Amino acid sequence: LIKTEAVKEEKATVVKVSGRMDHVTSPEFEAACDKVLGEGANTLVLDFSELAYVSSAGLRSVLLVGKKFKTKGGRVFICGLNKMVKDVFQISGFISIFPVFENREAALASA
Amino acid sequence: LPAPEKASGAGIEWLTLPAGQESFDTFRSFVLAQADSSSIPQAKMPALELALEEMLVNVISYAYEGGSGLIHVGCGTDQNRFIVLIKDEGKPFNPLEASQPKLDAAMDDRPVGGLGIHLVKTMVDGVSYSREGDSNVLALAFQL
DSSP states (O other), X not given: OEEEEXXXXXSOEEEEEEEEESTTTHHHHHHHHHHHHHTTOOEEEEEEEEEEEEOHHHHHHXXXXXXXXXXXXXXXXXXOOOHHHHHHHHHHTGGGTSOEEXXXXXXXXXX | OOOGGGTTSTTOEEEEEESSGGGHHHHHHHHXXXXXXXXXXXXXXXXXXXXXXXXXXXXXXXXXXXXXXXXXXEEEEETTEEEEEEEEOSSOOOGGGSOOOOTTOOXXXXXXXXXXXXXXXXXXXXXXXXXXXXXXXXXXEEEO
């Protein structure tokens, strides 16, 4: 129900998340991001273009990942929100705590 | 939003399962099928899915404080609304009284968690809590 795929780009590591981020699958997302952080990367782009659904459990994980990267002096950029995910980000105020971009190219250009 | 006395009334289809994580998917499939047959607009589906997850996970985790018990999920329509009821016989608890999260704080000042109820209140067309006898009853309403 969730798939994560990490790709190292010149300025950042992109983690593309497909499927759903809910109370069951969010730990898997967190583990994928922890792995990127553990490998020494400190700029992360979360590509959510294939993410269909996020609940508060998913938001919790996204915020935890954001805090962990920040603690290590890094940053997290987010891109490709569908309508549902964008609504949830707006309602929860996440749109103002993370830099959010239309697509991966725009996020990488700012990273 | 729906009158609590109608909560256990006619026209509501119920599914009762143990209060455990293993019941979640069965409840979810049941509610989605009921919503589908009441012709809920497709645009409401994300809100329905989200509200169901937030509320049900809450009840599964806390209603019986680690002990065992049952959860009853009911679906029906009332006037032009699709209604979902979530009922447990746990200790009295109104999740809607949760404090409003600080939405404009910077990342360092944002606590992790506490957003579920706020999302539900914002995204569904109506939500209410009532204590009926020994039961907690949560009602979610979606305009058809």
